Amino acid sequence: MASTATPLEPIFSFVVESLLALERAFYSLPGSGIIERYIRSSHQNDPGRTLLELILVVLVIRTLLQSRTRADRTGKSFIKFSDKEVDELVDEWVPEPLSLPLTSQEELELSSVPVVVGQSGPKPKLAATGKVAVSLSGLNFTGLAGNEHIKAKAIEALRKYGVGSCGPAGFYGTTDAHLALERDIADFLGTETAILYSQGFSTITSVIPAFCKRGDIIVADRGVSFPIQKAMQISRSIIRWYDHNDLQSLEEVLQGIEKERKKKRGPLTRRFIVTEGIFEKDGLMVDLPKLIELKLKYKYRLILDESYSFGIVGRTGRGLTELYNVPASKVDMLLGSVAIGLCAAGGFCAGTEFVTEHQRINGLGFVFSASMPPLLSVSGSEGINILRSSPSIFESLQENVRAARAILDRVDCITIPSHPASPMIHIQIRSPSVPTLHPSAAAHLSLKPSNPSFILPKDASNWDWDVETEEVLLHEVVEEALSQGVMIAKAQRLRGQEMVEVRPSIRLAMTSTLTKKETEKAVGIVKASLVKVLGKRRL
Amino acid sequence: MPTGSPLPSPMALKRSSPQHSMFKKRSSQSLSHMASAASYLSALSQADARARNSNGMSPTSTPALSLSSSVTSSSEDTVLNEDDELDNGDGLVIPTRPPTSEQVFTTVHSEFGHCANEEYRCVSQHTPGTIIPGHVEQDPPYYILLSTYISYLILICLGHFRDFFGKRFNPSAYRHLMAHDGYAPLNSDFDSFYTRRLKLRMDECFSQPITGVAGRTIQLLDRYSPDYNHTQILTGTRTRALNISSYNYLGFAQARGGCADVVEETIKRYGVTTCGTRLEGGTSELHTFSEALVAQFLGVEDALISSMGFATNSNYIPALVGKGCLIISDELNHASIRFGVRLSGASVRTFKHNDMASLESLLREVISQGQLKTHRPWKKILLIVEGLYSMEGTFVNLPAIMELKRKYKFYLFIDEAHSVGALGPHGRGVADYFNVDPRSIDILMGTFTKSFGAAGGYIAGNKALIDRLRLRGYSGAYAEAMTPPVLTQIIASMASIMGVNLPPPSTSSRHGSVGPADEIYQYPGPVPASSLPSWVTLPTALSSSEEGRDRLRRLTFNSRYFHSGLVKLGFITYGHPSSPVIPLLVFNPGKMNMFHRMMKDRKTPIIVVVVAYPATPLVTSRVRFCVSAAHTKEDIDCILRACDEVGDILDLKHGIPKSERWAIEDIVGRAVELANA
Incomplete structure (x- = not known):
């Protein structure tokens, strides 16, 4: 006995001592008396409660320690395997190849992408032929690309700031050049402030999720562009669709939502209308005054993507708000592209101080990305200066648009959905059987509206065009025009990834730098190519 | 650019050698007695004042300026024309220790510090x-x-307290x-x-x-x-x-020097935009040059360039994986990766930061269990890690991951946003650092913002994959192409790290190869001058890759x-x-x-x-x-x-x-x- 007691004794005394020390430490804490009294009295009144509280504490600790990745091991569908079985399964598993090799059609498409040597602009030199072509594909609506003033300013900025900004805007990536462009855009449009992003695509995919969260309602046009679709996917909001560029349909959808909300008596959520000024897909233009009226009536916030109208339409290029004479401050979030409208890079969102400040913390593409190279924002500022001071640019641009439409509207093998004033002109192949096939035109035929929960309009089953054959035909048209010295481009789509298949089209971008004569000649060649390729098909 | 521009010609750096000899002569005559930094500085400020008064800007009239840096031969220098900068107590603008007669620095000290001590390498x-x-x-x-x-507790309690009462008593502020x-x-x-x-x-x-x-x-x-x-x-x-805050690992954030001179030339020749997306007529020859150069730099077959670093991840990950695929992601991966993952529609699992044991147990679990509910095998498993984590400074354990990759057959995507340029004896990133064959990594992604003083990002891998991404990534069809000045900055900075060979080199030295004996990947040596646009001429310090x-x-x-x-x-x-x-x-x-x-x-x-x-x-x-x-x-x-x-x-x-x-x-x-x- 004695032999067993001796080795244990120091352990016992150690335990007793440390318990005592613990007790002393506990009582030396301020407020320990209160805790002690609470536990004592609670235990005295109801010993069961002590047990319950202990279990609670254990549960809390367990939940805190549980890792997220292990959580579904306990799920119903989890099957237990032995290590050997796992090894066998691992050996058996054969992954699919990471990427499939290109098909011959895709290879053709990739190899026929034109490469420009030297200055891009109205008359680029092509690497493939070594010849100068007239470009109707470059997004150089106001001819700012290659402008000597902009070049001089850019070089000045290069010698002041270097090229990269070397940091996100939050961490020493905001230069006075960025602040100046933000101020210039806000002044130009007449909004309180603006915020700059370093890429047009990411502007849209950042702004929408910054405001629209799970449970919020977005009412969107069925024809919105791909970046808007992706932005809405990221936002996880409830999405309702209205017919493409049909504001009557929009009003019906808004009424439907209001009715539903009253019935359910749900809480007030954020509600947004998302649409484009000039649609990237077909060049249609939204009726802005009517849209504003609806938004105010139903108390929605308006997110308007002016990527293809800012710097492109309006008397001095202020976009749709100038064209319709609506104050830009009525649009809650006005998005635009500095890359397209001002021929520099990036995009912006203009709005109230609160709207932009919110994005400086919540706009993912703003927070987690380096700000744009300062020399490009200086180019953007200079672009605005030029637009402000020379309204004649827009006169000649519109003149060219009218000249082009005068020629193209008379071609009977094509349809042009674009608005007559839109400098971006989409050309689709006219289907032989049905005279008008444009979705919005067909929508009026039936009385029952499309289901707002689905992006597909009700007449989608009537679409009789085949993407592949039309793509091939249009590709031929592009090649034919190029061989005649006019560079045009098929509107590129990610087939299978757009929420609704978009009808293939050729996208012409008019530019003010070409004279009316040059434009007419180039568009004449496009017309001849269309007739040659599509006329062949008819026979 | 207007002809009367005060900017130095793009060839300014070429003049460094005559200046050098001129300076040597002077140092023996007039500067030898300047023992202390103070006398050096007073001479400098006098020289500066003289330079300000005289409009003819010959380098001989400003001996001290050409001494501090040979590029400051112009009165328009961004650094020295500020009146408040003449007090140099802090050594920020002008080195506190004057250079010796042998040293010629081609950089502006405030942009890229002068350091000639070979020990500090x-x-x-x-x-x-x-x-x-x-x-x-x-x-x-x-x-x-x-x-x-307790700080956070106080912050939270007080914050909610203020919110509660503020909303009631001062509603206009809320x-x-x-x-x-x-x-x-x-x-x-x-x-x-x-x-x-x-x-x-x-x-x-x-x-x-x-x-x-x-x-x-x-x-x-x-x-x-x-x-x-x-x-x-x-x-x-x-x-x-x-x-000590900007992402400027290799110090290419410079407004002066060989790279900036080439960029200036580009703006004159190409303007600042290429007018459109890559697939719709916005492709310039500079894109072709820089993509080929990036692929060569990294030692892989092909590369593509995207105009924004964040968008490189968010717009290309969805083109790699989709429904029925699994992404395994490090818990500390960057927001852009998470953004791309969410867009892709693939399932996601995360593992503990850089913990290989946690990764392996997760791999064993997901491969054996298959897809959620259906238990069908995953179509593809893509592991996404970063080369260098921007908030922790940890390196990915690449050797261990390559080991796991052989066993578990997943595809590997490394985001080298911070590591490319910054790591490895050749600056080629984390693969170079650990001496792993870059071609054994499926997808290398990185950005040009951090090490190359430019902007945007790249994705590199085998040719079939990159071609697929060119067509299927979001950027090709919908996002603006990268602008010419940025492309040139990439070309110039990468070429200055690799070096440029003027005579066409033999083919064996151009391509990276795995030696059969030592199994060590050899990065390609200097690039042939033909892989740069013909008008690009880099000063010798850059083209010899000495400075790089x-x-x-x-x-x-x-x-x-x-x-x-x-x-x-x-x-x-x-x-x-x-x-x-x-x-x-x-x-x-x-x-x-x-x-x-x-x-x-x-x-x-x-x-x-x-x-x-x-x-x-x-x-x-x-x-x-x-x-x-x-x-x-x-x-x-x-x-x-x-x-x-x-x-x-x-x-x-x-x-x-x-x-x-x-x-x-x-x-x-x-x-x-x-x-x-």
Whole structure:
């Protein structure tokens, strides 16, 4: 006995001592008396409660320690395997190849992408032929690309700031050049402030999720562009669709939502209308005054993507708000592209101080990305200066648009959905059987509206065009025009990834730098190519 | 550019040799008696004043200027034409130690520091067999943890208290958080709690506007706030500070020098835009050149370039995987990766940061279990990791991952946003550092913002994959192409690291190859001049890759010295000893603001980045340093001294025990020993 007691004794005394020390430490804490009294009295009144509280504490600790990745091991569908079985399964598993090799059609498409040597602009030199072509594909609506003033300013900025900004805007990536462009855009449009992003695509995919969260309602046009679709996917909001560029349909959808909300008596959520000024897909233009009226009536916030109208339409290029004479401050979030409208890079969102400040913390593409190279924002500022001071640019641009439409509207093998004033002109192949096939035109035929929960309009089953054959035909048209010295481009789509298949089209971008004569000649060649390729098909 | 432009010609650097000899002559005559830095400075300021008065800008009239840097042969220099910069007590603009007669520096000291000491160089390379440090979280004493938690507790309680009463008694100030006129609030008070209650208080640390180049030094536009940071007002004055915050690892943030000269030429030749997306006529020959060069630089078949770094991840990951695929992602991956993952529609699982055991057990689980519910095998499994984690400074354990890859057959995507250029003996990133064949990694992604002084990102891999991505990635069809000036900056900076061979080299040296005997991947040597646009001429210092090599080694020395310096001072830091990103843990949220301000208010102002919750876990608020090749050893000394003083005041030294710490003078004196340890 004695032999067993001796080795244990120091352990016992150690335990007793440390318990005592613990007790002393506990009582030396301020407020320990209160805790002690609470536990004592609670235990005295109801010993069961002590047990319950202990279990609670254990549960809390367990939940805190549980890792997220292990959580579904306990799920119903989890099957237990032995290590050997796992090894066998691992050996058996054969992954699919990471990427499939290109098909011959895709290879053709990739190899026929034109490469420009030297200055891009109205008359680029092509690497493939070594010849100068007239470009109707470059997004150089106001001819700012290659402008000597902009070049001089850019070089000045290069010698002041270097090229990269070397940091996100939050961490020493905001230069006075960025602040100046933000101020210039806000002044130009007449909004309180603006915020700059370093890429047009990411502007849209950042702004929408910054405001629209799970449970919020977005009412969107069925024809919105791909970046808007992706932005809405990221936002996880409830999405309702209205017919493409049909504001009557929009009003019906808004009424439907209001009715539903009253019935359910749900809480007030954020509600947004998302649409484009000039649609990237077909060049249609939204009726802005009517849209504003609806938004105010139903108390929605308006997110308007002016990527293809800012710097492109309006008397001095202020976009749709100038064209319709609506104050830009009525649009809650006005998005635009500095890359397209001002021929520099990036995009912006203009709005109230609160709207932009919110994005400086919540706009993912703003927070987690380096700000744009300062020399490009200086180019953007200079672009605005030029637009402000020379309204004649827009006169000649519109003149060219009218000249082009005068020629193209008379071609009977094509349809042009674009608005007559839109400098971006989409050309689709006219289907032989049905005279008008444009979705919005067909929508009026039936009385029952499309289901707002689905992006597909009700007449989608009537679409009789085949993407592949039309793509091939249009590709031929592009090649034919190029061989005649006019560079045009098929509107590129990610087939299978757009929420609704978009009808293939050729996208012409008019530019003010070409004279009316040059434009007419180039568009004449496009017309001849269309007739040659599509006329062949008819026979 | 107008003809009367005061800017130096793109060939300005070519004149360095006659200047050099001119200077040698002068140094023997008039400058030999200048023993002290003060006399040197007074001579400099006199020379500067003379230069200001005379309009004819011949280099001979400004001997001291050409001495401090051979590029400052023009009166329009961004640095020296500022009247307030003549006081050089802080050594930011002009080196405190004048160069010797042998030294010719082709950079502006304020952009890229002058450092000729060959001892202050290190090679960034993994020694095979040594352990790769995982992510070790060093815990501070309990009182620090406790006070941190209490700080947050007070912050949360007081914040909610203020919200509660503010909404009732001062509704106009809370208007944007409450429903009004039938509109729901644009921002919920819960979502914006930390923004309003924590970030607003330390807003002086964020979004500081600057001007000029974010190089070795940076010019802050001074500002103040009269109303507790609700508005910031610019005072109109400027402060030059030492910059250890910008992503400028190789110091290519320069407005002067060979790269900038080539970029100027590009703007003249190409303008600033290519008018459209890559697939719709926005492709320039510069895209072709730079994509080929990037592929060569990385040692893979092909590469594509995207105009924004964030969008490279968010727009191309969805083209790689989709429904029925699984993405395994490190828990600390960047927001852009998470964004892309969410867009892709693939399932996601995360593993503990850089923990290979956790990764392997996850791999075994997901492969054996298959897809959720259906238990069908996964179509593809894509592991996404970063080469160098931007908040922790850890390197990915690439050798271990390659081992796992062989066994578990997943595809590997490495985001080298921070590591490309910064790591490896050839600057080719983490694969170079660990000597792994880059072609065995399926997808290499990276950005040009951090090391190359440009913008945007790339994805590189085999040709079939890259061609597929060109067509299927979102950017090709919908996002603007990268602009010519940025492309040229990439071409010039990458070529200056690789070197340019003027005569066409033999084919064997051009292509990387795996030697059969040693199994070591050889990076391609100098690129042939034909892979650059014909009009691009780089000064010899760049085309010989001498300067590029110097930048790589300076960066590694600076990183290693600074990191071990901080450790020896007793700070808690995270990350790999060779990492140019060095987080210093401060824990208490209140100390972040103090640290930032005390560093900025010193005689030589130093600017730092502080990061707190929600970007980091709640307790581990930190200061993040980004070391650059542009820093001189004296700069690192200066920052270490500042950290030492501030660390004492703020009680930040909780790392190694007191007995093992070194005094600051020991650290500064034994820098080479520390860096090579």
